[in-house]
Amino acid sequence: MIHTKSESDITSLAPSSPSRSPKRAVYYVQSPSRDSHDGDKSSSMHATPNFHSPMESPSHPSFGRHSRNSSASRFSGIFRSSSGRKGGRKRNDKGWPECNVIVEEGNYDELDDDKAFMRRCQALMAFCGFIVLFTVFCLIIWGAGRPYKAEIAVRSLTVNNMYIGSGADFTGVPTKMLNVNGSLRISVYNPATFFGIHVSATPVNLIYSDVVVATGQLKKYYQHRKSRKNVLVHIEGTRVPLYGAGSNLVISDNAFQVPLKLEFEVISRGDVVGKLVTTKHRKRVSCPMVIIDSTSNKPIKFKKDSCTYT
Incomplete structure (x- = not known):
């Protein structure tokens, strides 16, 4: 005996039917651990990305921005971990790490001051030498007279x-x-x-x-x-x-x-x-x-x- 199904039954059964319900793929994002080695990082980087929701899928418009943010956070985490292993570095007010900079050019004012000081010393030495020579000359003339x-x-x-x-x-x-x-x-x-x-x-x-x-x-x-x-x-x-x-x-x-x-x-x-x-x-x-x-x-x-x- 064939039972006819009413529209209400079909409507009630439609959402619960496994054949017609959409399958949602589950994705998991795994960030590299601080204690992981380079091999683990490379494997995790090459693993197939998993997403928890369609909002995180590549087809969603916000995927690009989110992925860039996540990658930036992931690289910043790597940088923090590496800097943490090296003892930490100071950061400036913009958040950039401070490092030693090689000064290629010195202060030219100091060179000018040194040159001026040397010129003054030379002038003083020349004046003292003139005084000594003139004194010797006067003593010779005085002795002669x-x-x-x-x-x-x-x-x-x-x-x-x-x-x-x-x-x-x-x-x-x-x-x-x-x-x-x-x-x-x-x-x-x-x-x-x-x-x-x-x-x-x-x-x-x-x-x-x-x-x-x-x-x-x-x-x-x-x-x-x-x-x-x-x-x-x-x-x-x-x-x-x-x-x-x-x-x-x-x-x-x-x-x-x-x-x-x-x-x-x-x-x-x-x-x-x-x-x-x-x-x-x-x-x-x-x-x-x-x-x-x-x-x-x-x-x-x-x-x-x-x-x-x-």
Whole structure:
């Protein structure tokens, strides 16, 4: 007996029929293990991919993007695992691993600073060398000019007026008074061959028993090299009180003898190399003499050994 089936039965049985129900393929995705070897990685990479749902099948539109994401995650996992085995690496703010970079070009500013420093050192060394050489040169010139001393010679002393009389000093004390008026002639010779000299002198004093009875001053002047010059110094003393020294004077018939001594010092300065290198010499002169009233207005000439030059 053939039973007819109703549409409701057919409808209810259609979904449960094994022949008409669609078969869904099951896929499995297996990521490589951290402890797996290279052989396992290669086998897992070449294995047939399994998908859990049609959404993960290659025919689905999202398969490409999903597979790229999964592959990127898989490779990042491999990279993390490999970096984990090597002890780990630092990552920057973008997630990229940091590694040592070979600097092919240095800082050119440092090279410029080194060159500038070297130039300064060379300039300083050149300046120091110039100073040393110039100092040696000046010492040589100074040593060469040192032996050239000015030669001083006292030629004569002319007493124009000499008077001894009684009087009183500015306090009213009575004593003998002395008036002297005369001129002294001096010869100065500069033997230097390559520089001139500046000649000056201390006051020229005419002394009687430690009392300065007359004085004069040599004017400062410049004398050229290898030259000789005669200078005249005017000396004068007016109403000079002698006090106790005057008691030794013997005056008779307006005639008298007065022992005197002439003392002064001549200073010569030579500019060898401008004012940087100079030579300076001093010569002290002392000439004893006796003035007689009858010899007034007559020059007293001095021989070479009449004076001492020190």
